[in-house]
Amino acid sequence: MAVVFQWLVRLAVVLIVLAVLGVGMTYYLASRSLPDYDATLKVSGLAAETEIVRDNANVPHILAQNDADAFFALGFVHAQDRLWQMMMLRRTAQGRLSEVFGTATVETDSFIRRLDIYRLAVQSVSVQTPQTITALEAYSAGVNARIAQINQEALGRGAPEFFVFPMALAPWQPADSIAIGKLMALRLSGQLDAEVLRARMSLALPDQDRLIDILPDAPGAGVGALPEYAALVPNAPRYAAMPVQQINPLSPFGPEVFAGASNAWAADASRSASGGTLLANDPHLGFSAPGIWYLARLNLQAGGVIGATIPGMPTVLTGRSDALGWGVTSAYVDDQDLFIEELNPDNQMQYRTPDGWKEFETRKSIVTIKDADPITLTLHWTDNGPVLPGTFKNIGAVTPTGHVTALSWTVLTPNDTTMSAAIGLMSAQNVAEAINASELVVAPAQNLTLADQDTIAMKTVGAVPRRDAAHQSKGRMPSLGYVATNRWQGVMSFASNPGFIAPLGGILGNTNNKMVERPFPNHISYRWGDTQRVQRWQRLMQARQVHTRDSFIEAQLDTVSATARTLLPLIGAELWFTGEAAADGTVERQRQRALTLLADWNGEMNEHLPEPLIYAAWLRALQDRMVRDDIGPLADALTHIEPLFIERAFRDVGGASVWCDVHQSAPVETCPDMARLALDDALLWIGETYGTQLESLRWGDAHQAVQDHPVLGNVPVLRYFVNIRQSTSGGDNTLQRGLTRGGPGADAFENVHGAGYRGVYDFADPDSSVFIEATGQSGHFLSRHYDDMAQLWRRGEYIPMSLDQGLARAASVGITKLEPVTP
Known part of the structure; x- marks a missing residue:
């Protein structure tokens, strides 16, 4: 027995040693891909010595x-820190x-192939400006220089993920950058989803007059600059339940509600305490x-530019120079x-056209699948665009037998000059030059907010279809x-396109x-992305005669829900x-305790409070009760509350209170009953999920920012x-937007x-400008820069956004010198 025990001990020791060696070897291989930021490298494709501080x-x-x-150099640093991404x-x-990834991503690949995004990107290379061609080719050479260094020096394949999912690293091409822009x-994009949902809702509702309730139009004449103080398609299938589509983390196709959002605002010198213009931007993805x-600064011939880039694209998409600041919103x-x-x-x-039957344009495409x-x-393409499968976005639910559905979309053009607009914008010296450069934008359409030393402006850029x-x-x-x-x-x-230049206010x-x-x-559109945050923004902007950098930061980080302040007095009136x-x-x-808490609440979606969770759960349960008996399983498509719908019903706008009555029950329910x-x-769900002690609840426990590796x-x-x-404040309808996952x-x-990037630019003192991103600069999880900005971002802190070389050198984590290879 003692001999057996000795051998078991020896075997255990061997297994432990092997495990330690395995972990050590894994760490060694993974850490090999950590870039050395303090190095001198000779690279091909460079004209003169370049420093990266x-x-x-x-x-x-x-x-x-x-x-x-x-x-x-930008291509080189992108590849150093984000090559896997x-x-x-x-590949997407x-x-x-x-x-x-094998069969798990076949559906995503098939949809992308049908849109033909990459082939259109290849064709778009030839229509770029000479300046842009130079930028794209140089950027590609920088990416490829890093790939060559990885191969030559055996630098762990460039990222740990490549050990788990090995692949050949093909050279980067200019078309790759344009394709990522299209991606x-x-x-x-979300208009496609909106069309399908409206059609399905129209088929599901017995009373078509109620469509305006559940899918309301944005009210009012519109806000840009503030003042000084089923008959269409015969034989369409009746509504049929469609499964809720699960979102693959690698798929670019998300629900309509995640189709993009952002905040941007600007003040001219008359509304600035410092006497200089101000601009704030926080794009949401x-x-x-x-x-x-990815934050970066480039020293261009037109001057230095600094701000947020997307790895794979040679542009600062939102940022500033000494002369100009720019921000974008969907x-x-x-x-x-x-x-x-x-x-x-x-x-x-063949498909039917106004002139008779016509052959589809067809092409074969082979999808290679691992294992x-x-x-x-x-x-298949028609004159209107690519034909999409019925499984995509529930299109099949609104497509009659004997028909297919095609998509017209501005991005599906072989003459996409959006990249040239982005490159030109970085060289613009004032608002007028920036607007001229942005005329080349095709898609995605954005609201471009601008501020130079004297002027502020906002212009919708991008192609708007003529109907x-x-x-x-x-x-x-x-x-x-x-x-x-x-x-x-x-x-x-x-x-x-809509535009506001130097508004009087x-x-x-x-x-x-x-x-x-x-x-x-x-x-321009019937569907807009916000009817709620703008109310709070107007109040904050007009509450001060003049603004500062800090008041703009305060607005970016504001977590008060105007929606909660509006709806709670309505739904709880009785x-x-x-x-x-x-x-x-x-x-x-329990109901009385919840109502007591909400009665004393100011609508602030603070992560440490219980009231936001009670409010959010209540509104979710309320909307579901109001709609499910009318539209059945289609209620699952309404993953987030529509504040205008609930307000219309409780104010009985146009008879909308009918939504509160459960048609399938004998009693007539009122909105207070509902x-x-x-x-x-809601309280039952909260009790089962978080406990019954309402005063101990924390919104942040439910509202964690989920920044997962795809x-x-x-x-x-x-x-x-x-x-x-990490626990976060904010919510669906706050300026510090933290859009929830939704669903049941x-x-x-x-x-x-939400806001993966925040920037505030002050042109009275440009180097006092600040910015932050939500995670960190590195995509390597062993790097200390993988998540070193995450807590700063959560707490609402920023880092300096300075073009001062001395400040960058003073506390640098490394200086890389790139030297050209001499013949």
Whole structure:
């Protein structure tokens, strides 16, 4: 027995030693890919010596003697810190994820191939300006120089992920950068989803007059600059339940509510305490680790520029120079239309046009799949655009038998000059030059907020489709593709895009709210991204005669919900302080405790308070109770509350209170009845999920920012190293926006979409400007810069945004010198 025990001990020791060696070897291989920021390297493709000074936040300050070398160095640092992310973005745009991840991503690849994004990007290279061609080629050379260094020096394949998911690192090409820009447009698009949802809702509702309630139009004439103080498609299928689509973390296709948002505002010298212009911007995208943004400074011939870049693209998309600041917000231009294309019953390879039957444009595309046989897709295009499968975005639920659905979208052009606009913007010296440069933007359409030393402006940039006044659905729902008046007739002139320059009131801004009120077809959009945050923004901007950098920061970080302040008095009007005293432990007593807490609450969505969780759960339960008996399983598509819908019902606008009555029950329920029942539902859910002690609840426990690694985030043990989770304030409708996941699950209130970048620029003292990103500069989870900005971001802190070389050198974490290879 003793001998057996001795051998078991020896075996255990051997296994432990092997495990330690395995962990050590894994760490060694993974750490080999950590870049050395303090080095001198000889690289091909460089004209002159270039310095990369990384400040103490690991923001690279690129000091080059010419623009081409500056873009080369930007490509190099992007590849140093975010190579895996860049390769994933490129593969996504190419529809080649399945070569690495197998069958899990076949559906994503198939959709991307049908849109033909990468081929269109290749064709768009030739239409760029000479300045942009130079930038794209130099940037590509910089990326490839880093890849060559990795291969030559065996630097751990460039990132730890490449050991788990090995792939060949093909050289970077100019088209790759343009394709990533198109991919970002895909992530910011939501009009397609809106058309399908409106069509499905129209089919589901017996009373078409109620459509305006559940999918309301944004009210008012629009806000930009503040003052001084189923008949369309015959035989469409009736509503049928469709499964809720699960979101693949590698897929760029998200629900409509995640289609993009942002905040930007500016003040001129008359509304600035310092006497200089001010600008603030915080673009909102889905969270991930690493985040999508990467901070950088480039020393160009036109002057230094600093701000947020996206790895894979040679542009500062939001930032400043000494002379100009620029910020972007999603414009919600209606730049997508779905067309129901009738198939020829005698020849399924033909579709109906205004001039008769026409052959589809077709092309084969082979999707290679790891550990599985490849599949061959036949891509079909009509005059209106690519044909999409019925499984995509529930399109099949609104497509009649004998028809297919095609998509018209401004990004699906081989003449996309958006990259040239972004490159030109970095060289602009004033508002006028910036607006001129932005005329080249095609997609995604954005509201460009600008500030130079004297002037502020906001301009909608991007192609706006020109529609016929007789368009059957006005672009709001899928329409018949063979009706000539439904088809696009080119795009509107850039001059007709909304714009505000040097407003008399001295302040302008956008929270994705409605900007203008124009009749169709000059309307810009029926669907806007915000009707709520703009209310709080207006109050904060007009509450001060003059603003400062700090007051702009305060507005960016504001967590008061105007929605809560509006809706709670309505839905609780007959519940506050009513009813008899109830025994502890009863439903009535719990309801009274919740109402007492909410009655004293100011609407601040603070992570440490219980009231935001009670409020959010109550509103979610209330909307579900109001709609489910009318629209059935389609209620699952309404993952987030629509404040205007609830307000319309409780104010009985146009008879909207009918939504509060459960049609399938004998009694006639009122809106106060529904509010009481929904509150009980919410408190039951809270008790089961977080406990019954309401005063001990914390909104931040439910509203954690979920910054997960898209690939390694679900791997046991490893996920604790690669995912970044932290308690956060804010909510769906606060200026410090923390959009929740939505839906009925226990994770419904996780914070999954918000400001991954914040910047505030003060042109009275440009080097006092500040910025921050949500995670860190590095995409390598072993790097201390992987998450070193996360806590700063959570606490609402910023880092200096200075073009001063001395400050960057004073506390640098390393200086890399790139030297050209001499013959």
